Amino acid sequence: MPAPRTSAHDDRTERIMRTTVALAREVGYSNLGIEAVAAGAGVGKHTVYRRWSSKGALFLDSVLTLHASSLDYPDTGDVVADVKRQIYDAVDLLASDEVAPLFRALVAEAQRDDEVAAALVERFAAPQKAKTVARLAAARSAGQIAADADLELAMVTLSGPLYYLLLVTHEPVTHDVVDRIVDALFAGLTPRA
């Protein structure tokens, strides 16, 4: 996930975020209460609300900040290998026992809180899309990707399958599955002449 765009993290802010994530793991996101977070972090409720407008906003900031990962694409010159590597990294993070429950709760909250949904796009989906398009544009310039490939959609076709597995079918996303998905997207369904 991208580096936090928030301003300086003082110790108190960090403590509130760590308490939020620890409590969410312990009691589940739906049972998480701002009061309990404040008590656990040793601050007043108003201190929490001064910085975060809602429980969803606090949770999103805490998860994305504490599990920040740039998820950059390597550029070894082999675009297929580089895309696989980046998706391994994303999957190893998002599907890990540590992060998966937090990420699922975050996406769940985004279904009912439009501010959380917008922040998830701004801090996570949009930066990832920009990196994906940049890496594929370089590959296109190198002749490794079809000249008429629809790069604007590349994030959607490359990441969509993973989110479907993570959020809908809850199937394990192994590196082997990532390989098969990426190979299928590069090869296409239409028979080669």
Add this chain to the structure above:
Amino acid sequence: MPAPRTSAHDDRTERIMRTTVALAREVGYSNLGIEAVAAGAGVGKHTVYRRWSSKGALFLDSVLTLHASSLDYPDTGDVVADVKRQIYDAVDLLASDEVAPLFRALVAEAQRDDEVAAALVERFAAPQKAKTVARLAAARSAGQIAADADLELAMVTLSGPLYYLLLVTHEPVTHDVVDRIVDALFAGLTPRA
């Protein structure tokens, strides 16, 4: 969505399901209470709990039953057109103003209730996958799809992008976007010789 697999729907069952969906629309899924559903349907709480083990189970059954749609693939002989047609139908249903909030709430609940997650796969994702594989297998026999195409993954690569747009970025899924996604998946990223 698939036809309901539940047993005979008597009037009371139907009334409870309609009340569930109407109340969920009105107050939001998170504020939906079994007590209010029972009162609205004119039955006792125990009547609801006798049939459904949890609020999540009641909601899932209500949404999938009342908005049942078979989402079958046509077979006109043109696999690209048929796949697009089926995805238009899915999108027109799931992204509609009427159903989208219910579907989002359902996927959100599946993130924290394993029974809801399992039922969503059994009643929705698995039957859709079987239909997708069957239609593509017919196309492969007809030489319209590469002989080595990984059909087991086809549901994931074809549907994943839509769920990503619906659940993560919340972007509108127009028929034009569907066309671009399907065309990209058939063409593949690798340049044609």
